[in-house]
Amino acid sequence: GAGVSQTPSNKVTEKGKYVELRCDPISGHTALYWYRQSLGQGPEFLIYFQGTGAADDSGLPNDRFFAVRPEGSVSTLKIQRTERGDSAVYLCASSLMGYSGTGELFFGEGSRLTVL
Amino acid sequence: SQKIEQNSEALNIQEGKTATLTCNYTNYSPAYLQWYRQDPGRGPVFLLLIRENEKEKRKERLKVTFDTTLKQSLFHITASQPADSATYLCALVNAGNNRKLIWGLGTSLAVNP
Numbered sequence: 001g002a003g004v005s006q007t008p009s010n011k012v013t014e015k016g017k018y019v020e021l022r023c024d025p026i027s028g029h030t031a032l033y034w035y036r037q038s039l040g041q042g043p044e045f046l047i048y049f050q051g052t053g054a055a056d057d058s059g060l061p062n063d064r065f066f067a068v069r070p071e072g073s074v075s076t077l078k079i080q081r082t083e084r085g086d087s088a089v090y091l092c093a094s095s096l097m098g099y100s101g102t103g104e105l106f107f108g109e110g111s112r113l114t115v116l
Numbered sequence: 117s118q119k120i121e122q123n124s125e126a127l128n129i130q131e132g133k134t135a136t137l138t139c140n141y142t143n144y145s146p147a148y149l150q151w152y153r154q155d156p157g158r159g160p161v162f163l164l165l166i167r168e169n170e171k172e173k174r175k176e177r178l179k180v181t182f183d184t185t186l187k188q189s190l191f192h193i194t195a196s197q198p199a200d201s202a203t204y205l206c207a208l209v210n211a212g213n214n215r216k217l218i219w220g221l222g223t224s225l226a227v228n229p
Binding site for chain 2: 004040041042043044045048056058091093098099100102104105106107108109110
């Protein structure tokens with residue numbers, strides 16, 4: 001596609017529920033990143049994929065968070081047993097080369113998650 | 117400890133003036149530094165990249181400087197316009213094996229007509 005697409009744009013859920021957030025990167029971009037951002041903060045790194053594999057998952061806060069990219073394109077961020085503290089905007093970005101390059105990141109518009 | 121800091125207070129300037137935003141870092145050795153613009157409710161958009169061996173980079177009305185002695189990058193917008201109003205984020209990649217982007221909190225800029 002023309003840009004990075006994220007769905008849903010808004011998700012409201014109840015504490016304890018399971019949530020999936022989807023990211024469709026720019027075609028041909030091998031690197032994909034998930035970040036989350038709270039109001040007034042910079043993006044907080046969660047995970048980086050190079051192709052199908054998670055090359056760096058050091059930012060995942062705990063084992064309730066998991067992400068996949070089975071075919072090296074679309075990625076899904078999965079959050080189990082959601083907590084109110086998980087409320088944030090989840091941003092996805094893609095780039096041509098990832099850690100081996102210096103290229104810019106192309107961000108989607110984000111998925112705003114609200115846990116009640 | 118390692119820190120990357122940007123002006124915490126919002127910057128308000130008059131249209132036509134030059135806006136200067138600061139990014140300071142502590143205990144990093146950046147391989148390069150990037151600047152992004154973020155509008156409310158949108159994802160960040162890449163503006164400029166400057167490498168450790170570069171002093172200055174320009175793109176249209178934008179200029180970035182990088183001083184590794186002062187451990188500082190400055191981001192300038194000349195002839196500012198109300199449409200430049202946004203939050204500006206700096207991010208760096210530390211030299212070494214971990215090439216993860218490390219982000220500042222951003223500085224909010226308001227350009228008044």
